[in-house]
Amino acid sequence: MLLLSALSLSLFSCVQNKKYQAELVARSQSEAREKLLTTELHDRKTETASLTKNIADVNRQLGTQDKTISDLNKELNSRTQLLGESSNKLAAEIGKLETELTQERALVAKKAAIQQKVLSAQQERQKILLELQETLNKAYPAATLATTSIEGDAVALVLPDKGMFDATGVAVSAQGKGLLKPLADLLATRPELDVDVITYTDNVLPKDKTIKDTWDWSLMRATNLVRMLIRDYNTNANQLTPIGRGEFYPVTSNETAEGRVKNRRSVMVIRPVLPVVPVAE
Numbered sequence: 001m002l003l004l005s006a007l008s009l010s011l012f013s014c015v016q017n018k019k020y021q022a023e024l025v026a027r028s029q030s031e032a033r034e035k036l037l038t039t040e041l042h043d044r045k046t047e048t049a050s051l052t053k054n055i056a057d058v059n060r061q062l063g064t065q066d067k068t069i070s071d072l073n074k075e076l077n078s079r080t081q082l083l084g085e086s087s088n089k090l091a092a093e094i095g096k097l098e099t100e101l102t103q104e105r106a107l108v109a110k111k112a113a114i115q116q117k118v119l120s121a122q123q124e125r126q127k128i129l130l131e132l133q134e135t136l137n138k139a140y141p142a143a144t145l146a147t148t149s150i151e152g153d154a155v156a157l158v159l160p161d162k163g164m165f166d167a168t169g170v171a172v173s174a175q176g177k178g179l180l181k182p183l184a185d186l187l188a189t190r191p192e193l194d195v196d197v198i199t200y201t202d203n204v205l206p207k208d209k210t211i212k213d214t215w216d217w218s219l220m221r222a223t224n225l226v227r228m229l230i231r232d233y234n235t236n237a238n239q240l241t242p243i244g245r246g247e248f249y250p251v252t253s254n255e256t257a258e259g260r261v262k263n264r265r266s267v268m269v270i271r272p273v274l275p276v277v278p279v280a281e
Contacts, residue, residue, distance in 0.1 A: 121275040139182035154271045161264035169206040172228050184233030196241050196269040202260035203247040219244030
């Protein structure tokens with residue numbers, strides 16, 4: 001009986017010890033788990049606090065960025081408006097410049113056309129004068145001692161005084177009459193030509209007491225040349241104009257006989273009909 005009781009007590013004691021050990025283990029595990037949970041909770045709180053701070057920082061940044069974006073939008077709108085105004089103004093200025101450029105081009109084209117007409121007219125005038133000079137050169141070869149030159153809008157035919165007039169220095173000689181024939185033939189075939197018959201003298205008057213001065217002398221010579229062309233060669237009087245220049249346009253000195261001969265000369269200024277040169281604007 002006692003053995004049974006002792007055995008029962010021993011069994012009870014073993015059971016109790018096992019329960020105790022199991023509870024210790026369970027408690028230790030529970031404490032460890034609690035500690036772990038506490039640590040995790042602390043970590044989560046720390047993370048939450050950090051996230052909250054970060055969110056607050058982000059919100060502040062977003063607020064700043066929103067203001068910046070708003071300011072930029074305002075500036076963009078303002079610049080867009082200014083750009084639109086500037087574009088309209090620029091477009092108007094470009095239109096004005098294009099109109100002015102078109103007008104300027106038209107003016108340049110007009111001036112170019114006029115200049116071309118001027119050039120063409122000048123070339124045609126020069127051609128006519130050269131052809132007239134060539135005709136006179138053929139009519140008056142070098143042996144006649146006559147010379148020609150283009151003077152402005154006319155061709156000047158200079159006839160030598162030697163042999164042109166008789167001993168009186170006033171009347172046209174037979175040789176002078178012969179010198180006038182080629183000119184008369186030309187005028188007969190070219191009725192559009194006008195001729196200024198200009199005579200020059202030296203400063204020594206002939207012995208003829210009726211001559212008052214060198215103006216009178218030169219005009220008498222020019223008139224006699226015109227009369228001979230009309231009377232002997234039937235030249236149209238409307239083509240001829242006698243002009244006396246006296247001693248006042250010498251080509252050399254009158255101090256020598258040779259110089260005085262050169263100064264006495266008859267110049268036929270022959271004017272053809274020339275194209276009108278347009279006035280350049």
